[in-house]
Amino acid sequence: MFRQLKTYQIVVDVGGAGLFGLLAFYLELELGRDLPYNAVAAALLAVAMAAALAVRRLSPGLALGLAWCGAILQMVFERQPSPTDVAIFAVLYTTAAYGTRRVFWAGFASVIVGAITIATYLFAPSVHPLGRSGITTAVAILIAALFGLGLAWTTGALVRTGIRARENRRAQVAAEADTVAEQERVRIARDMHDVVAHSLAVVIAQADGARYAAAADPAAATAALGTISSTARAALSDVRLLLTQLRHSQGEGPQPTIADLEELYAQVRAAGVDLRVSVDPTPPGEPPAAVQLAVYRILQEALTNALRHGGPGPVHVWLSWRPDHVTLSVANARAATAPAEHSGRGHGLIGMRERAQLAGGWLDAGVDGETFVVRAAIPVGAAVTA
Structure with missing residues (x-):
């Protein structure tokens, strides 16, 4: 029911709603000074609309309910439309922009029901002089109400679409990054296998040769040990390079080329x-x-x-x-x-x-x-x- 908001957002919403409530109370008192229960009606209406503004981003569904309470209070006390009603437009915007799926469509339904309610209320003869006007004026008021309320809701829907698009883009970027990272891990694992398997194969072959030749040909054994040493050092250097790539993704480091094939052939020949x-x-x-x-x-x-x-x-x-x-x-x-x-x-x-x-x-x-x-x-x- 409640969205995650940062502290400063809550402070801004509540502070702005408080100032709006004070201004709304003053305006309602001035506009309804000849109406019965003016002070009570002005206070209730200002509180309802200010509360709707305060929670419009925290809980769009609750804000929509409070806005409807304020509208009903306005009709119960037979008060005229006033600047206080601007809170309804802000609430409809947030229901479309940040509300859940149910709240989103509840806001859309409120646009239609609210426009019909406004037209019907204004054409009650006991409430407004428009009640004595013709049907053409009634239709014009209905269209204007639909346009105004619908514009606020549609703007919020467009913002919602933009938010969803950004979220999808972030998810796509994250998925692509994961794919690239996985491909890099596979590449490094493949390189590690190539380096270690080849080097160990040469080392094993040389070690076996040195063991058999140690007694009959000490010089061959010494040469085999030298090959083992150089091969192991080269493998260690390659492994360190691959491990560095695992820790740092800025660069891949030098890779073997066909110019290194002669060295590869020499290692294989040295293994016998x-x-x-x-x-x-x-x-x-x-x-x-x-x-x-x-x-x-x-x-x-x-x-x-x-x-x-x-x-x-x-x-x-x-x-x-x-x-x-x-x-x-x-x-x-x-x-x-x-x-x-x-x-x-x-x-x-x-x-x-x-x-x-x-x-x-x-x-x-x-x-x-x-x-x-x-x-x-x-x-x-x-x-x-x-």
Whole structure:
């Protein structure tokens, strides 16, 4: 029944209503000095209308009821219309602007009933000289009353529409912000998976190699430990960058590009993989950053899968940069005990597909005989700059 208002709004409404009540009492006393029960009628009418003004924003429904009480008192004491009646227009405005659905339509009904009541009351011969006028005057008074009361209610309805539009806009903006935040969390989770999975795969492979080579070839073990150290440091740096992005949303930080692929290939080769890369043709210019990131992350995940789950034999990478798209494929022998990740249903493969789709392309991964193959195509188009 009551709306949430700020303290200053309540103070303004109550203070303004108090001043209005004093002025209304004075005016009613002056205008009805020849009428019976003038002081009592003026006091009751001023109190009712001032109270309606005081609570018009706090409780539009209660204000409408008080305004009707004031109008009924005016008719009971057979008083003429006066400036005090301006409170009715303010109340009708607030019922349309801030009232509940019931109060909104109650205000609309009050416009019609009030206009008819005004016309009927003014044409009572004992109340007003207009009662001796013709029907044309009665209709004119009815239309004028409908126009005046309806204008106040319609203005409030327009304000209500504006308020609803702002609320809907705020809700839409909040929903869009939540969507963007969720997409950013998904992106960071995907990057975290790529960084950690690849780095750990290299570290594990190097650690196993160092353990087996420690006795026969200490130098190989030392080199493996150096690779483990550099890979772990790079992974730690990437993880810190991603965690910084979680804390601060101002910037995404530097992202891998195709210029970093050589370092990626070196890490994989250092893990003992016979990696064979073919790039034909080479990029005709500088591909868009989104395309470079997608290519890097897809290759990173595909090579990580080959390192973790692939069988013996070389790993082949083919890259073909066309003017409007880039195609890539990664093929490796499939281990007999390869898990679901290497059958097309793992989390890493899902992430690769998402990256390709977000870049406007596609990705397919599956078994082809004894080989596991990842194929992808990503559009480049006119975004390539020379």
